[in-house]
Amino acid sequence: MLEDTLEVATDLDYRFDLAIQLGRLGTAKVYCETCQRFLADRLVESTCPTLDCNYDSARGDQCEKCGKLLNPTELKDLRCKVCQSTPQIRDTDHLFRELPLLKDKLEEYINNMSIAGCWSQNAIQATYAWIKEGVFYVWFDAPIGYVSITACYTPEWEKWWKNPENVDLYQFMGKDNVSFHTVMFPSTLIGTGENWTLMKSISVTKYLNYEASTRYSLAV
Incomplete structure (x- = not known):
């Protein structure tokens, strides 16, 4: 499994670097x-x-x-x-990865898919807040695990992950992870210039907090 993850993440990183230059x-x-x-x-x-x-x-x-x-x-x-x-x-x-170079393509994806996939208002607000604030974060390789775990299951993983004409991707998560999946992960895939299956619909939950803190919380 580790070998599959390393291979997919390294290849994606390489293809991204070919298309989008790194900034210092x-x-x-x-x-x-x-x-x-x-x-x-x-x-x-x-x-x-x-x-x-x-x-x-x-x-x-x-x-x-x-x-x-x-x-x-x-x-x-x-x-x-x-x-x-x-x-x-x-x-x-x-x-740093120059994600501003992907801004137009990313916004086109978000505008189209948030309607087609019926994104919740929570997901839309969190996504545009990140784009507006321009926050840096480290979530480059973490979502690639979705792809690599499929590669662990079958060598024909591209039938799911590079087949947007026939595959719809649905994701479910708490609101604290929205931006990583609507901004960071799509930017990574779009940046390679390849025909990836991008998320169509996202279901987002709010917190149920204990002791007025997200330290003890459930997504409901």
Whole structure:
């Protein structure tokens, strides 16, 4: 299974790079002197900067109380989740996929498919919010797992994933994952220039929260 996942993800990444150039951009990242490494977003904790939230255990990528997606450099009083020491903010170069180059094609897909697939209002609002805000996120390879797990089942996986004329893709998820499937994943597939089966319909659920936090929540 790992070999299939690696093969599909690597091939998709290669074809994307042929069609869409990578961009280099300097960004601020969190570095822990004690651990001697840059910290992944989920290894950073602090106080949520969102007005009227101020949750004191917000992660570097998302506040589990209010649900807002975060940048670790926006947080107050940073601490390393591993050693609890105070990390530094350091400048470092990163490679980014130039998704703005796909904006017109992506919006065409969203406009057409949100009507044809009867997307919920939650899905539409979350999708356009991401496009408007221009948020960066790391979900490039995660949704490729849908494709690679099909490849684990059959070597003829392209009959499902590269056959939009005969296959309709339906997906079901909580509202916190909408943008990864309506912006990031379609952009990845569109960016290769190949005839992929893109999601037609998405069913989105809201949270049932316990203790006023998304830390203990179910999608209902």
